Amino acid sequence: MASSVSDGKYLDYTPGSAVAAGDVVVLGSLVAVAPRPIAANAMGAVAIEGVFSMPCASGATGAQGSAINWYATSGVAHASTGAAAGKLAKARLADDTTVHVVLNK
Numbered sequence: 856m857a858s859s860v861s862d863g864k865y866l867d868y869t870p871g872s873a874v875a876a877g878d879v880v881v882l883g884s885l886v887a888v889a890p891r892p893i894a895a896n897a898m899g900a901v902a903i904e905g906v907f908s909m910p911c912a913s914g915a916t917g918a919q920g921s922a923i924n925w926y927a928t929s930g931v932a933h934a935s936t937g938a939a940a941g942k943l944a945k946a947r948l949a950d951d952t953t954v955h956v957v958l959n960k
Contacts, residue, residue: 863904865900866901868889869896869898870896871896872895873892873894874889874893877889879930879940881925884939885903886903886925886940888902890902904958904959906956906957908955909925909931909940910932910952911952911954912931918943919944920942921934922939923947924936932954940959941956941959942956942957942960944956
């Protein structure tokens with residue numbers, strides 16, 4: 856029998872190195888955002904739900920609701936490379952340098 860342990864918006868996370876507020880963290884195949892700084896080797900919380908503005912490389916477009924990934928190597932949202940981050944909360948235009956992402960949807 857299962858019992859509720861959390862509302863599912865945040866997960867506990869202990870990073871090996873310090874994480875700044877706003878950093879995107881990939882946990883396996885789950886993309887999360889640190890709402891506040893987390894010191895190295897200290898437990899903190901990361902958000903796995905919500906809408907977040909993330910940097911992206913210009914040039915690509917995407918319709919509202921289309922899939923978007925987080926490419927950790929480059930530190931940008933990407934249409935086809937990286938871990939599945941969620942869906943675009945609004946359309947992405949070719950000259951956009953940020954996108955609004957609905958996490959893990």
